[in-house]
Amino acid sequence: MKKIIVILLFCLFARNAWATTKVTIQDYPLQIYPNQEFSVVFNIINDFISSDGYYVKGRIGSTSANLNKGETYNPTTNNWLSDTSSWDSFPIINFNNDTIATASAKLRVNQTVFIENNLLVIRINKNGKNYDSSSTALLVFEPTPTPTETISLSPTITPIVSFEPTEIPEPTPISYNNIFINEVMVNPESGSNEWVEIYNDNDFSVTLSNWYLDDIENAGSSPKSFSLEIPAKGYRVFNLSSSMFNNDADSVSLLDFNKNTKDSFEYQSSTKEKTFGRTTFDNDDFCLQEPSYEAINNGCLNPIPTVSLTTKPVPTPTLFFSPTTFSPPRPGNVQLINQLYTNDSQVLGAYTENKQIIKSTNNKLVNSFLIISFSYSLLTIVSVSLKIKLSYGKGKKNFSSFLHS
Incomplete structure (x- = not known):
């Protein structure tokens, strides 16, 4: 009975010993630098x-x-971690429910490592508990420089040629045209800088060397110098290191290297974190907008209302006439035609259009009258000719009576 109890106790302790996590190093370089x-x-x-x-x-x-001389690489964050880094920053290795799992880690040693014999240990951490492998020997050595072949040459006399240093001249500044102030932040949020966006309306890139930004001429802040390279039809922003513009009334001016004014505009008030953006390059109109920063300006927050013109329909006069009765126009009709030419429309172009419609109608009416008159005359001539022919065949007497009739 005692033997059975001893065997059971041995199996119980052995099982707990086997269940202990064990880390075993399988492969690594024996020497490194x-x-x-x-x-x-x-x-x-x-x-x-x-x-x-x-x-x-x-x-x-x-x-x-x-x-503490080793460093571990985390491929997820692309960082090298020292031995004192927090556990949650180290790489995580996942396994299936196997009894034995194989993994690898990328390591290196820092410059403070002891040269020659060192120890290597792999430590894992699960649920706050550390498990170490047995230490293995690792040799750290200084890399041996590759010897270079030394070629011995006979001394030769080399003539010494002296050159005077040539100074490279700085590019001559150019006062370009078609350079505009496009957007200005004069009232930024707290802790941010004022900035000015400049637009190059040329078909080629420009380099603004030693140009200036200024506020009120001969007053306020001193002009601030800047240099920018702006592509064709492009935008670039110059951030001011210190405040220059007032939040209330002020002006913004762009000066070339000779301090000649190239563009400017004025404002009477400002809104925090909003910018003044140019609406067109044909004039100096600016409006309040959301910042766009080196891009096409956004829409105005206070757009100018547009006036829409509405044209009144002009009634077309309807003329009635009888095809059998023709009356030449009387003087009174001239007044009617003149009244047709009057127009009280306030829309540009409406009077000319109505006048052309009435003129076309009158031309058609006159042509109709001419056709009716010609037809009536032709019918009368034919009727008279037919009557003469019929009467001439009955004799002279009848013909005479016809003439007296």
Whole structure:
């Protein structure tokens, strides 16, 4: 009976010993030099391995009490971590529910490492508990410089040629045209800088060397010098290192290197964190807008109302006439035609259009009258001719009576 109890106790303790996590280093370079990156392959043996993951790091030092010379690479954050970094910054290794899992870590040693013999330990951390591998020997050495072949040459006399240093002249500043102030931030949020956006309306890039920004001429702040390279049809912003413009009434001026004014505009008030943006390059009109910063300006926050013109329909007169009765126009009709030409429309172009419509109608009416008159005359001539022919065939007497009739 005692033997059975001893066997059971031995199995129980043995099982608990086997269940202990064990880290075993499998493969690594035996010798390295400072800052050399290398990989270490290791196994984790544990009967409760899960997919929750382990934190892992490499520890290197000359003694077991000085394992702080190693650095571990985290591929997720692309960072090298020292031995004193927090565990949550180290790489995580996930495993399936296998009894033995294999993993690897990328390590290196820093410049303070002890040259020659050192120790290497892999430490994993799970649920706040650390598990170390057995220490293995690691040799750290100084890299040997590659010898270079020395070629011995016979001394030769080389003539000495002296050259005078040539100074490279600075580019001559150019006072370009078609350079405009496009957007200005005069009232930024607290802690931010004022800035001015400049637009190059040319078909070529320009370099503004030693140009200036100013507020009120001969007053206020001193002009601030700047240099910018602006592409064709492009925008560039100059950020002021200190405040220059007032939040209430002030002006913004762009000066060339000779301090000649190239563009300017004035404002009477401002709104915090809003900018003044140019509405067109045909004039100096600016409006309040949301900042666009080196891009096409946004819409105005206070747009100018537009006036829409509405034309009144002009009634077309309807004329009635009988095709059988023709009356020449009387003097009174002239007044009617003149009245048709009057127009009280206030829209540009309406009077001319109405006049052309009435004139076209009158031309058609006159043509109709001419056709009716001609037809009536032709009918009368034909009727008279027919009557003469009929009467001439009955004799002279009848013809005479016809003439007296």
